[in-house]
Amino acid sequence: xxxxxxxxxxxxxxxxxxxxxxxxxxxxxxxxxxxxxxxxxxxxxxxxxxxxxxxxxxxxxxxxxxxxxxxxxxxxxxxxxxxxxxxxxxxxxxxxxxxxxxxxxxxxxxxxxxxxxxxxxxxxxxxxxxxxx
Amino acid sequence: xxxxxxxxxxxxxxxxxxxxxxxxxxxxxxxxxxxxxxxxxxxxxxxxxxxxxxxxxxxxxxxxxxxxxxxxxxxxxxxxxxxxxxxxxxxxxxxxxxxxxxxxxxxxxxxxxxxxxxxxxxxxxxxxxxxxxxxxxxxxxxxxxxxxxxxxxxxxxxxxxxxxxxxxxxxxxxxxxxxxxxxxxxxxxxxxxxxxxxxxxxxxxxxxxxxxxxxxxxxxxxxxxxxxxxxxxxxxxxxxxxxx
Ligand SMILES: Nc1ncnc2c1ncn2[C@@H]1O[C@H](COP(=O)(O)OP(=O)(O)O)[C@@H](O)[C@H]1O
Ligand SMILES: [Mg+2]
Numbered sequence: 001x002x003x004x005x006x007x008x009x010x011x012x013x014x015x016x017x018x019x020x021x022x023x024x025x026x027x028x029x030x031x032x033x034x035x036x037x038x039x040x041x042x043x044x045x046x047x048x049x050x051x052x053x054x055x056x057x058x059x060x061x062x063x064x065x066x067x068x069x070x071x072x073x074x075x076x077x078x079x080x081x082x083x084x085x086x087x088x089x090x091x092x093x094x095x096x097x098x099x100x101x102x103x104x105x106x107x108x109x110x111x112x113x114x115x116x117x118x119x120x121x122x123x124x125x126x127x128x129x130x131x132x133x
Numbered sequence: 134x135x136x137x138x139x140x141x142x143x144x145x146x147x148x149x150x151x152x153x154x155x156x157x158x159x160x161x162x163x164x165x166x167x168x169x170x171x172x173x174x175x176x177x178x179x180x181x182x183x184x185x186x187x188x189x190x191x192x193x194x195x196x197x198x199x200x201x202x203x204x205x206x207x208x209x210x211x212x213x214x215x216x217x218x219x220x221x222x223x224x225x226x227x228x229x230x231x232x233x234x235x236x237x238x239x240x241x242x243x244x245x246x247x248x249x250x251x252x253x254x255x256x257x258x259x260x261x262x263x264x265x266x267x268x269x270x271x272x273x274x275x276x277x278x279x280x281x282x283x284x285x286x287x288x289x290x291x292x293x294x295x296x297x298x299x300x301x302x303x304x305x306x307x308x309x310x311x312x313x314x315x316x317x318x319x320x321x322x323x324x325x326x327x328x329x330x331x332x333x334x335x336x337x338x339x340x341x342x343x344x345x346x347x348x349x350x351x352x353x354x355x356x357x358x359x360x361x362x363x364x365x366x367x368x369x370x371x372x373x374x375x376x377x
Contacts, residue, residue, distance in 0.1 A: 017183060
């Protein structure tokens with residue numbers, strides 16, 4: 001059992017193929033179609049089961065990726081807020097020039113090798129995951 | 134903000150304000166276009182990279198037939214999405230240079246509309262209404278309105294009507310979606326103008342501009358009635374020609 005990688009993206013195809021790519025690298029992932037769904041699910045997890053990494057899309061209805069990250073950090077500073085977050089974006093580079101500290105940006109179209117490298121760096125077996133808490 | 138024309142440029146009928154507005158919308162357009170084009174590309178590129186990464190491995194996994202079919206279907210669908218955006222962009226450039234040519238023939242509009250409608254839509258289509266027009270272009274204009282009703286209709290049922298009166302033919306699509314404010318109702322027929330945040334419903338804001346251009350080339354008119362939160366009705370009126 002591993003700490004999964006979480007993928008939040010409103011585009012069904014993108015979400016599916018991101019999950020699929022990770023699956024073939026032996027990385028378990030949980031996909032969400034919206035930031036709200038992700039929060040509802042993640043906020044109910046005990047710290048031991050938190051994901052090791054969250055990929056979140058910037059442009060999404062209702063709550064965008066940046067709002068999600070900021071909300072997690074504010075509302076759950078000791079749990080969800082501490083998970084490394086990667087913001088994926090298809091917008092112009094200029095639009096996302098200024099990023100709050102500690103957020104990694106992943107440009108769309110996504111380079112698969114780069115994406116998998118990031119996921120692998122953070123993916124950790126559940127037992128060894130004590131560092132998050 | 135009114136600013137005088139200090140440079141004495143021949144800006145009759147223009148002012149700095151409207152220039153700034155144009156620039157703003159161009160910026161906004163670039164940002165939207167970037168998102169709209171890159172999202173399908175993200176999907177296509179990821180699918181192809183997944184295949185390539187797998188085939189590079191010494192011990193490659195053989196994907197199930199279902200999985201392969203699905204990935205290939207997705208690539209196809211996303212490519213179509215891109216083509217649609219590019220076609221719209223080409224159309225606006227044709228419109229600007231006056232090259233959006235209508236090839237008119239007499240055809241059965243009722244049959245065309247029947248074919249256009251997905252099965253589950255409630256409709257009232259009078260049969261054998263004929264029109265003299267560019268069949269493909271009229272289909273394109275009507276599709277814009279139908280697709281918009283689906284995209285901005287909050288998933289609620291829509292109603293479609295095609296009727297003939299003494300002097301006109303009326304095609305109308307009614308939804309129960311977001312609705313459009315009175316100020317926005319004028320704006321949305323212009324190029325790149327959208328009345329929803331880009332993050333809510335994706336789109337580049339060219340559909341109605343092109344649809345309106347097509348309808349006007351047939352001496353028709355698109356009329357919108359809408360109330361925020363209640364829904365919208367888009368009506369296309371064509372003049373009925375005696376000889377048809
Ligand atoms: N049926 C509808 N209900 C609510 N808003 C609509 C409807 N149709 C169009 N609109 C508004 O008009 C704008 C322009 O539409 P359109 O030119 O088709 O481009 P796009 O849908 O790509 O934005 C939309 O962004 C939306 O704000
Ligand atoms: Mg998105």
